[in-house]
Amino acid sequence: MGVPALSPKDQRGFRGSADASSAGFDAVDLKLLELVQTEGRITLSELGRRVSMSPAAVGERIRRLEANGTITGYTARVSPERLGYGIQAFVRLSPHGGITLCHFRTQELIHRPEILEVHHVIGEDCWILKIAVRNTGHLEELLEQLSSLGRTTTSIVLSSPVERSILLPPAP
Incomplete structure (x- = not known):
């Protein structure tokens, strides 16, 4: 039933496959990806609380997702209308x-x-x-x-x- 979770010390690399299991994503990674996409300013402490992990372990997973190119950046969404673009x-x-x-x-x-x-x-x-x-x-x-x-x-x-x-x- 999916790929077992890896400890933070285990290395996993992105192998370019669209298949989640072959790309090395587990249920925690998927939940973290969902959370950072919906709540970009969420803290590591809150992420950890939501996935039942320590902030340090969550930080390591987030860094790994950034390093392997899965998370490519963070940004604020602004309203074009509020900036004068109608x-x-x-x-x-x-x-x-x-x-x-x-x-x-x-x-x-x-x-x-x-x-x-x-x-x-x-x-x-x-x-x-x-x-x-x-x-x-x-x-x-x-x-x-x-x-x-x-x-x-x-x-x-x-x-x-x-x-x-x-x-x-x-x-x-």
């Missing part, structure tokens, strides 16, 4: 021939503060960008600049009923 949108971009993500014009644009995410995808379009802009005038200005790279298709976000889900390894 419109969020997804822009699909099909670049002109010869324009890549490494192209200097592309780099200038994707490092603008309005560009929240950039995804290189397979399909009709090559890139999907998530953007936040102040208003329609700001959207028009940004789209004009992005259109210099290629054909754009824009979808304005009305609402986001699921903004971020907890991600755990797939069940075996």
